[in-house]
Amino acid sequence: MNCSKYFLMALLLSAPAYAETILITDGLVHTGDGSTAERRDILISDGTIQRVAADLQADADTVIEANGRPVTPALFAGITASGLSEIGMVYESVDSGLNELYTGLMHPEFDVRDAYNPYASVIPVTRVEGYGYSLLSATTRDRTLAGQGSLVRFDGGFTSFEGDTVLYVNVDGDSGNKLGGSRAAHWMLLQNAFDELATTDADLTLISAAGKATLKSARKNSLFVFQANRASDLLRVIRFAQAHKLRAVISGGQQAWMVREALSDASIPVVLNAMDNLPGNFDALGARLDNAALLHEAGVTVLFTSGETHNARKVRQVAGVAVANGLPHAVAIKAMTSLPAAVFGGAERGLVPGARADVVVWSGDPLDVNAAADQVIIGGQLDSMQSRQTQLLQRYLPVDAGMGRAYINP
């Protein structure tokens, strides 16, 4: 092989083929900005949405006749460990959390993006269900300041990260259990860590010099996602965020409805699971199905997560449950599409000209369990709609296995 051939290969590997032009005709287009869906055509080329209008006339390599089927931006899969975990009990395949370190109580410098694997089977499994991106999470193990992540696009790229760096801090009942034996002790340690930032000395039992530098920069440039459910903890988060001028987001928020006015005043978004309706522990007393609706009515920004990585595709059902319990449908669609990108600093994700063409054509209402993604488009390219699970189905569905299932290779 000569050099030019290598160069060509490098080009092919690095640059997705953007030649394809896709025209979607007569879709029930949910722009993703909270507006009502309308029948529109969408023209896609160069990986970008070019035009959205009625009766577009354009030559396209591929025409998808939506015939009134809903079309949305690719959905947000919630806060997940996608690409960080294959099987929970197979320890070498799990990279989402930090533990078994003998130094420092807090490691904000831990960054899960260093372990991200775009070939994890869960990514196509989630993508073919209509999902285009997720908030990559550092999960709490034996450290309450769990580390950093960010938005990640499900486009197969090794470094498809975007938006703000996000720091995860667990301040629920479990945090005191892990550190200091009390929520108050845990807040004391967090307070100490932030007080340290103003000094030149370093308490290395608490936080390393690298961690201190990370936290110092994060305070100005990053988002802090606080995992908490109890109303009193949520109010403590608000006070802490205001004292240290942090941009805060709540994850969990099962009692958020009880302090919704305070959350609204502080402009703190809540990422919740609208199916959380059981008093599973003392922090979750009063969990209710209309949590999302109550928060929205009070002016709080609501986003959704399922709390799962390997069933992250369930989050549209989560949003559907919120709608069944009072949240306006268009608000839920926005929360599932463009809003997470806006909250976490990513690029525009509405179905508007100039936005990245991550688009889904659905068989019916995207939030209902009786509909599914018919065609996913990521970065302006038609997805194969194949995953490990669709291929297992194709292998095991036929009654006649022929020479054996291993010979059925979809």
Added chain:
Amino acid sequence: MHSDSEEGIQRLNQEAAKAMLRGNRAGLDIPPERAIRWITSNAAKSLGIDGQTGTLRPGMMADLVLWNQDPFSVYAKPLQVYIDGALHFDRDDPALQPQSDFELGQLLGVSP
């Protein structure tokens, strides 16, 4: 249809809807009248009580649910639940919405 999850068992109608959809998309022909058996008569059959409950037929125990719409949807809600002919749950009547001991007297004075 089964779930070992405290969330899943509350919404087996939605799980049945998903399974029916996926079966049909895989080329099977599963009408709703078959899928409803997954969460009604087949469960009774597996417990050996299909002679008493699990179907709406004359002579069976009056165990039934009144839905606000097609139950194979995320938006479906049970309006009334009858056990043995007696109304045990009513969405519009707080007196017919049971509460566990664990929740009684918690979050006193708090309401939306």
